[in-house]
Amino acid sequence: MKKLINDPKAVVEESVEGFGLAHADLVTVHPDPLFVSRKDAKSGKVGLLSGGGSGHEPLHAGYVGFGMLDAAVPGAVFTSPTPEAIIPATAAANSGAGVVHIVKNYTGDVLNFETAAEMAQADGIEVRTVLVNDDVAVEDSLYTAGRRGVGGTVLVEKIAGAAAERGDGLDAVAAIGRRVNDNVRTMGVALSACTVPHAGVPSFELADDEIEIGIGIHGEPGRHRIAMENADGITDRLLEPILADLKPASGDKVLLFVNGMGGTPSSELYIVYRHAVKVLEAANLVVERSLVGNYITSLEMQGCSISVLRLDDEMTALWDAPVHTPALRWGM
Amino acid sequence: MKKLINDPKAVVEESVEGFGLAHADLVTVHPDPLFVSRKDAKSGKVGLLSGGGSGHEPLHAGYVGFGMLDAAVPGAVFTSPTPEAIIPATAAANSGAGVVHIVKNYTGDVLNFETAAEMAQADGIEVRTVLVNDDVAVEDSLYTAGRRGVGGTVLVEKIAGAAAERGDGLDAVAAIGRRVNDNVRTMGVALSACTVPHAGVPSFELADDEIEIGIGIHGEPGRHRIAMENADGITDRLLEPILADLKPASGDKVLLFVNGMGGTPSSELYIVYRHAVKVLEAANLVVERSLVGNYITSLEMQGCSISVLRLDDEMTALWDAPVHTPALRWGM
CATH class of the missing domain: 3.40.50.10440 (Dihydroxyacetone kinase; domain 1)
Known part of the structure; x- marks a missing residue:
């Protein structure tokens, strides 16, 4: 470690x-x-x-x-x-x-x-x-x-x-x-495990060509392990159950949140974001707001999660309202 | 990869x-x-x-x-x-x-x-x-x-x-x-290598108990490889040459910037920051401003860099001035 x-x-x-x-x-x-x-x-x-x-x-x-x-x-x-x-x-x-x-x-x-x-x-x-x-x-x-x-x-x-x-x-x-x-649904993927400091060893093992779909933020098991795929394919796998469960109507406005698990470069998160926008637009959703970065992580785990929030006007206004915290800041 | x-x-x-x-x-x-x-x-x-x-x-x-x-x-x-x-x-x-x-x-x-x-x-x-x-x-x-x-x-x-x-x-x-x-000096450390996508293999190798002091942001060699140390020891090793070169006077005001290389959790950056403040204060420097996070990275490399900027009043005012970019934002 x-x-x-x-x-x-x-x-x-x-x-x-x-x-x-x-x-x-x-x-x-x-x-x-x-x-x-x-x-x-x-x-x-x-x-x-x-x-x-x-x-x-x-x-x-x-x-x-x-x-x-x-x-x-x-x-x-x-x-x-x-x-x-x-x-x-x-x-x-x-x-x-x-x-x-x-x-x-x-x-x-x-x-x-x-x-x-x-x-x-x-x-x-x-x-x-x-x-x-x-x-x-x-x-x-x-x-x-x-x-x-x-x-x-x-x-x-x-x-x-x-x-x-x-x-x-x-x-x-x-x-x-x-x-x-x-009104929000999320699903994540892990490309690597993370190591809890007082444990000293990775919480789980993933083979070199393996990823875990539906991972939790503690490395607890998700839906299934699959062979490594490209970013667009993984993005499809995360968004499909999100949309199936959220059941948004055509024309709904959404906030798209691509979150890094801690060890993934932001360039990769933007590659996921790029395809996620296309998938949501193909489902006739309007991406009104977005957030891309490390906001809820699992130590140094590599991977990401996607969240889709169905917005209403009040939520959008509250999202846009000024905020001043160490990790999220705008409008002041 | x-x-x-x-x-x-x-x-x-x-x-x-x-x-x-x-x-x-x-x-x-x-x-x-x-x-x-x-x-x-x-x-x-x-x-x-x-x-x-x-x-x-x-x-x-x-x-x-x-x-x-x-x-x-x-x-x-x-x-x-x-x-x-x-x-x-x-x-x-x-x-x-x-x-x-x-x-x-x-x-x-x-x-x-x-x-x-x-x-x-x-x-x-x-x-x-x-x-x-x-x-x-x-x-x-x-x-x-x-x-x-x-x-x-x-x-x-x-x-x-x-x-x-x-x-x-x-x-x-x-x-x-x-x-x-x-007025700024920087030094970095790598705990792991990173992999350039079109190369497909890590740019260099570090043993399980080895770190590279003085690493560049492309993984190019630094000063020396040493056995893994604790965060306080590594922080001392980064700050010592920075202060030796910057030669700040007692009472100087500084900006302390602890930067993540991409794959390091922010919790670890704050542990480095904690000790860095103590070292600077022991050198009679005043930490007037700070920045902690992933701002200049090396893909998914684990490690960090420390930068110390000797401030004057004009620099401080310009640092505090409003900014609105995707990655740095305050005052608006």
Whole structure:
């Protein structure tokens, strides 16, 4: 294992410490229990909190800031954060109007956020939960009852975050987050495995000519392994189940999100994007917005995911609204 | 070789096509000869043009837009662009006030930009050249007489771009570009090699426990190969020659840029950043600005580079000025 790390057990703490130093204008790092909070949140705004296992950076801490999250809780690598960390992070995200928990659908995350939500509510903080389960690859998985939460999480955080920033109330912010989740589908592919630092060996093996279609963001198995194909063929394989499940109508406007898994050059993501646009246009969809880059990763895994979000005018306006976080910024 | 590509010979064209589709609000892609130009440039502004071999994305096309470049010329992977492409790109970047060529110091790049500059000047376009040679690792290299141009290029493009945007004249924009180059030093490390698509095999070999200190952005040899070390040790090895060469005075303000080579997770870059800040602060330097992420890459290489730029107040103000490009955006 070759990684730019010191102690494999200190990877998350040291990385988040460096992140806090680099973005001290935007975030505060709370070391124990570890969470990240936003510096300049308005009082009276609905708070947004997300979290999950580390290794998916910039998700979630990279999205703490104006127009997205108020706090983020990084667990150990590929390990759910504990209620002990989620509870103070919920308190930090609360400025009187309650907190929305954005939770990716993994059994540990769901359980720990649920426990923390109950404790926070016992302390007088209103909590709503938006569960993200946009992965069409598998119905149940190694770590999930039901579908996994993957790339759509970024879109939920951006759009619900903009709704909170404009002053929507607790139930309204949760509702728009759920509406994004209901309208987004994602599927990923891995060309290589990744290595969890404290494990020291790759989480799985892929032969030199083999790829895994429908991979999860922890390297957990997807739909099937196939022989390596070209980018256009892989793109077709990812989009086919997305469109079959989303069932968009002719003329629907969509956001197309091509996400890198961490170890794939952006030039390759744009090759995937190029063909994905053609496939969507051939299905009479209008690509109104797009996002291409490493936004939810699996350490250094090579591969990508494609997400398609069916937009309505309100979602588009909230997507376009100003945002200022370490990893996503526009309009300010 | 597993890559998200179709035809290895069409990688650059297809990738730039996808890039053009994703960023159609900002850039126009000219397919033959291939170059990218900015959509909304002000008339009468000094034009900025850069280019070089592909494989370093988002450099350079990712920096075409408000406050940075007016045009970029992507060559084949790791291959200088031809004068036949640089000439029309220079014409596209010119809106009457002349064009600054920002050229990384590689023999082929220097020669081809020189030829193109002569042709453009024969056509009545004033051209100035800013040569970037910030790499302290080696004095001459496989592709270079003198030092290589690496990470500092991004900072030259941002700061000179802001000077052009505020209305500085041709010589003034070139002068500030040279001032940035004179005050920035960079050194990189590779943990793994990268594979040029049309070659199909890694450009070099590193043993499982070996890293290359002072690597170039084409995988060309650096200073020496050493056994794998921890992140803090590697960071010390990169900063030591940078500071020895830059010779900053106690109290100097600097911009610290930790750049990923393409295949390294951002969490690792932040671990490097964390220690780099400590080293600079121990040298009584003030880290006034920072940049952490994949900004000049070597395909999917694992590793990073560190750049330190000694700031003056004007450079800081130009760094902070609004920018709106596909890969770097703030203030708008």
